[in-house]
Amino acid sequence: AATLTKRYSITVLPGDGIGPETISVAKDVLKLIGSLEGIEFGFQEMPMGGSALDLTGVPLPDETLSAAKQSDAVLLGAIGGYKWDNNPKHLKPETGLLQLREGLKVFANLRPATVLPQLVDSSTLKKEVAEGVDLMVVRELTGGIYFGKPRGIGTNENGEEIGFNTEVYASYEIDRIARVGFETAWKRNKKLCSVDKANVLEASMFWRNRVTAIASEYPDVELSHMYVDNAAMQLVRNPKQFDTILTNNIFGDILSDEASMITGSIGMLPSASLGASGPGLFEPIHGSAPDIAGQDKANPLATILSVAMLLKYGLGEENAAKRIENAVLDTLDKGFRTGDIYSAGNHIQKLVGCKEMGEEVLKSVEGQV
Amino acid sequence: AATLTKRYSITVLPGDGIGPETISVAKDVLKLIGSLEGIEFGFQEMPMGGSALDLTGVPLPDETLSAAKQSDAVLLGAIGGYKWDNNPKHLKPETGLLQLREGLKVFANLRPATVLPQLVDSSTLKKEVAEGVDLMVVRELTGGIYFGKPRGIGTNENGEEIGFNTEVYASYEIDRIARVGFETAWKRNKKLCSVDKANVLEASMFWRNRVTAIASEYPDVELSHMYVDNAAMQLVRNPKQFDTILTNNIFGDILSDEASMITGSIGMLPSASLGASGPGLFEPIHGSAPDIAGQDKANPLATILSVAMLLKYGLGEENAAKRIENAVLDTLDKGFRTGDIYSAGNHIQKLVGCKEMGEEVLKSVEGQV
Ligand SMILES: CC(C)[C@H](C(=O)O)[C@@H](O)C(=O)O
Ligand SMILES: CC(C)[C@H](C(=O)O)[C@@H](O)C(=O)O
Numbered sequence: 001a002a003t004l005t006k007r008y009s010i011t012v013l014p015g016d017g018i019g020p021e022t023i024s025v026a027k028d029v030l031k032l033i034g035s036l037e038g039i040e041f042g043f044q045e046m047p048m049g050g051s052a053l054d055l056t057g058v059p060l061p062d063e064t065l066s067a068a069k070q071s072d073a074v075l076l077g078a079i080g081g082y083k084w085d086n087n088p089k090h091l092k093p094e095t096g097l098l099q100l101r102e103g104l105k106v107f108a109n110l111r112p113a114t115v116l117p118q119l120v121d122s123s124t125l126k127k128e129v130a131e132g133v134d135l136m137v138v139r140e141l142t143g144g145i146y147f148g149k150p151r152g153i154g155t156n157e158n159g160e161e162i163g164f165n166t167e168v169y170a171s172y173e174i175d176r177i178a179r180v181g182f183e184t185a186w187k188r189n190k191k192l193c194s195v196d197k198a199n200v201l202e203a204s205m206f207w208r209n210r211v212t213a214i215a216s217e218y219p220d221v222e223l224s225h226m227y228v229d230n231a232a233m234q235l236v237r238n239p240k241q242f243d244t245i246l247t248n249n250i251f252g253d254i255l256s257d258e259a260s261m262i263t264g265s266i267g268m269l270p271s272a273s274l275g276a277s278g279p280g281l282f283e284p285i286h287g288s289a290p291d292i293a294g295q296d297k298a299n300p301l302a303t304i305l306s307v308a309m310l311l312k313y314g315l316g317e318e319n320a321a322k323r324i325e326n327a328v329l330d331t332l333d334k335g336f337r338t339g340d341i342y343s344a345g346n347h348i349q350k351l352v353g354c355k356e357m358g359e360e361v362l363k364s365v366e367g368q369v
Numbered sequence: 370a371a372t373l374t375k376r377y378s379i380t381v382l383p384g385d386g387i388g389p390e391t392i393s394v395a396k397d398v399l400k401l402i403g404s405l406e407g408i409e410f411g412f413q414e415m416p417m418g419g420s421a422l423d424l425t426g427v428p429l430p431d432e433t434l435s436a437a438k439q440s441d442a443v444l445l446g447a448i449g450g451y452k453w454d455n456n457p458k459h460l461k462p463e464t465g466l467l468q469l470r471e472g473l474k475v476f477a478n479l480r481p482a483t484v485l486p487q488l489v490d491s492s493t494l495k496k497e498v499a500e501g502v503d504l505m506v507v508r509e510l511t512g513g514i515y516f517g518k519p520r521g522i523g524t525n526e527n528g529e530e531i532g533f534n535t536e537v538y539a540s541y542e543i544d545r546i547a548r549v550g551f552e553t554a555w556k557r558n559k560k561l562c563s564v565d566k567a568n569v570l571e572a573s574m575f576w577r578n579r580v581t582a583i584a585s586e587y588p589d590v591e592l593s594h595m596y597v598d599n600a601a602m603q604l605v606r607n608p609k610q611f612d613t614i615l616t617n618n619i620f621g622d623i624l625s626d627e628a629s630m631i632t633g634s635i636g637m638l639p640s641a642s643l644g645a646s647g648p649g650l651f652e653p654i655h656g657s658a659p660d661i662a663g664q665d666k667a668n669p670l671a672t673i674l675s676v677a678m679l680l681k682y683g684l685g686e687e688n689a690a691k692r693i694e695n696a697v698l699d700t701l702d703k704g705f706r707t708g709d710i711y712s713a714g715n716h717i718q719k720l721v722g723c724k725e726m727g728e729e730v731l732k733s734v735e736g737q738v
Contacts, residue, residue, distance in 0.1 A: 156539060161575070201532075201534045229625075235627075250566070257598040261606050
C-alpha cells in the first residue's frame with residue numbers, strides 16, 4: 001500500500017566534549033516528533049572535530065563531508081578541546097568546522113538571542129534591561145577574514161616576520177547575505193541593523209553600499225547602520241533596541257557571542273547555517289565544555305532547540321518545530337533546570353542532568369494536545 | 370632670579386560637537402593645577418576633525434600635526450558629526466584622527482574601564498556583577514587592519530567588485546605593544562589576558578606566539594590567552610575576572626567600547642595613546658555627541674580625567690594627576706551629576722551642566738589639603 005510517511009536523512013556529527021551527550025538526547029526528541037508527525041528520520045553518525053582527528057588524522061574526513069552533502073540536514077553537537085588546542089592550523093578541530101561550512105556553502109548563519117521569561121534572572125543584566133530581549137544575528141559565514149587570501153605567516157619587504165589575513169567581500173557575497181538579513185527581518189519586526197566599521201575599513205564601506213542597494217528590494221523593512229564598536233556598547237546598554245542584526249563573519253562571531261551572554265543562558269541557544277540550496281547545518285552556539293564532558297551535566301536544550309531550527313529552516317516542518325519549542329518552554333515552566341541555569345534557593349526549580357532534562361522534554365512533547 | 374617653574378607646551382584640539390565645551394573646562398582644571406603645583410602650561414589650540422574640514426578642507430591640517438609633534442602632550446576633545454558622515458574616506462573627521470595617531474606614532478592605547486562606587490547604579494549590569502570592576506585595555510593603535518595594505522574597493526580576477534582590507538602585524542609591532550601590556554599589568558594586579566582569534570587567523574597565531582615569547586621578560590606577570598568572541602562574552606558574564614587586557618587595533622576598538630559601557634558611564638572614561646618617545650595623545654573615549662553639543666549638557670569628567678592621564682603618563686606629574694582624580698571623586702561624593710550619570714529621584718544628587726560641573730571640580734581641587 002502507498003504510504004504518506006515523509007523521509008529525511010540526517011547526518012549527525014556528535015563531535016567532542018559534551019557534544020555526544022546532548023546529541024543523543026536531541027536525537028531522541030527528533031525520533032519522537034517524527035513518530036507523532038508521521039515523519040521518518042534516517043540518521044547517519046559521522047566523525048568530526050577532535051574525535052575525527054584521533055580516529056582518522058583529520059578534523060573533517062572526506063566521508064563525513066560527502067555524507068553531509070548528500071543528506072537533508074546536518075546536526076552538529078560541539079567540537080574542540082584542550083587536547084587539540086596546540087595543533088597546527090590544519091589539524092585543529094575548528095578547521096574542520098570551517099571546512100564543513102565552506103563545503104556545505106552555508107553562507108548565512110542565524111543566531112537568535114532570546115531572553116525567556118523563565119530565565120530572565122540568569123542574565124547578568126538588570127531585569128528591566130534583559131527582559132523581553134528577542135533579537136536575531138544574521139552573520140555571513142563563508143567569507144571575509146575567515147577565508148580571505150592571501151593569509152599566512154611570512155616576511156615583509158624589510159625582512160621582518162609578519163602574520164597576515166585578508167578581509168574581503170565580493171558584491172555577490174554581500175548581496176546574498178543582505179537578502180537573508182532583509183527576509184529574516186521582514187518575518188520578524190521589520191527592523192534591520194547592518195553593523196560594520198565603514199568609518200575606517202574599505203571592506204565595510206563596500207558592505208554598506210551593497211546593503212543599501214539591496215534595501216530597495218525590501219521597502220517594508222527599516223534599515224539602519226551602526227559601527228561595530230557602538231553595536232558592542234548598545235548590546236549592553238539597551239539590547240531591546242535590536243530586532244535583526246546583519247553583519248560580516250568576524251563581527252558576527254563577536255557580537256553574536258556577546259548577545260548570547262546577555263541572555264544569560266548560552267546553554268539554551270541554537271543556530272542555523274543555511275546555503276542557497278542543499279542541506280543546512282544546525283548546532284548549539286555553546287562549545288564542547290570539556291570540563292563537564294561525560295558527567296551528565298550538560299544542558300541539552302540548545303541542541304534540542306537546534307533540532308527545532310533544523311525542522312523549521314532545514315526541512316520546512318514548522319509544525320514539528322513549534323512542538324519542540326513549546327515542549328522546551330513547558331519543561332522550564334515545570335521547573336526543570338540543568339546546573340548552568342539553576343538558581344540555588346529557588347524552591348520551584350529542580351536540578352537535573354542532561355539525560356533527565358531530555359526525558360522531561362520527551363514527556364512534554366508527548367503531553368501536548 | 371632663577372625660577373624652578375616647570376614649563377610644558379600642550380597642543381589642544383577641541384574638535385567637534387561637545388569637544389570645545391569639555392576642553393574649555395578641562396583647560397581650566399589644568400591651569401589651576403599648574404598654579405598650585407608650580408607648573409606653567411602653554412596652550413596652543415589647533416583645528417582638527419570636522420571643524421578643520423570646514424575651515425581648511427582637510428581633517429588634519431599639516432600645521433596641526435606639526436604643532437602636535439613639537440609639544441609635550443596633545444589634548445583632544447572629540448571629533449565627528451552627522452554633517453561629515455557621508456564624506457569620502459580622505460575627508461572624514463575619523464581619517465584625521467587616524468592620521469594624528471599615525472603621525473604621532475602613538476601605538477599604545479590605554480583605556481581604563483572602572484566602575485566608581487558612586488556610579489555603580491549607572492551600569493545596566495547587576496550591582497554585584499558591576500561593582501569593583503577595574504580593568505585596563507591595552508590596545509594596539511597604529512597597526513593591524515586599520516592601516517594594513519593592500520586595501521580598497523576594486524575588482525577580483527573574476528571581474529567581481531570587491532572591498533578589501535589587510536590585517537597585518539610585524540613582530541616588532543607586537544613585541545612593543547606586548548611590553549606595554551606586561552608593564553601595565555605589572556603596575557596593576559599582574560594579570561595580563563591577551564585576546565586574539567588564533568583558532569582561525571594566522572595574524573592572531575603570530576600575535577600569540579610573539580606575546581608568549583615576550584612573556585619570558587616578565588616572569589612576575591601571569592599571562593593568559595582568550596579568543597575574542599569569548600572575551601566579548603566574559604566581559605558581560607564576569608568583568609571582574611580581568612585586570613589588564615592586551616589586544617590588537619580592531620578587537621581593542623570593540624572590546625574597550627563594550628567594557629566602557631559595562632561601567633555605565635562612558636562620559637567618565639579617559640584614554641591615553643603613547644609612543645616610544647614624543648608627545649602622547651589624551652582624549653575622552655566618548656564621541657562628539659552632536660545632539661547635545663552647545664547646550665552645556667556634556668559631562669566634562671572624561672576630558673578632565675584625560676588631563677589626569679596626560680599629567681601621569683604624558684608628563685610624569687603623578688602628584689598633579691592624583692589631585693585631579695581625587696577632585697573628581699570628591700565632586701561626585703558631593704552629589705554633582707551631569708544628565709548622563711544622574712538618577713532622577715535620588716535626593717543626594719544635584720543635576721548640573723558642563724560648566725557647573727567644571728566649577729565644582731575646580732573647587733574640589735582648591736579645597737584639597
Ligand atoms: C570555533 C570557531 C571557529 C567558530 C567561529 O569563529 O566561527 C565559533 O566561535 C563560532 O562562532 O561558531
Ligand atoms: C573614530 C574611530 C576611527 C575610532 C577608532 O575606531 O579607533 C574610535 O572608535 C576610537 O575607538 O577611538
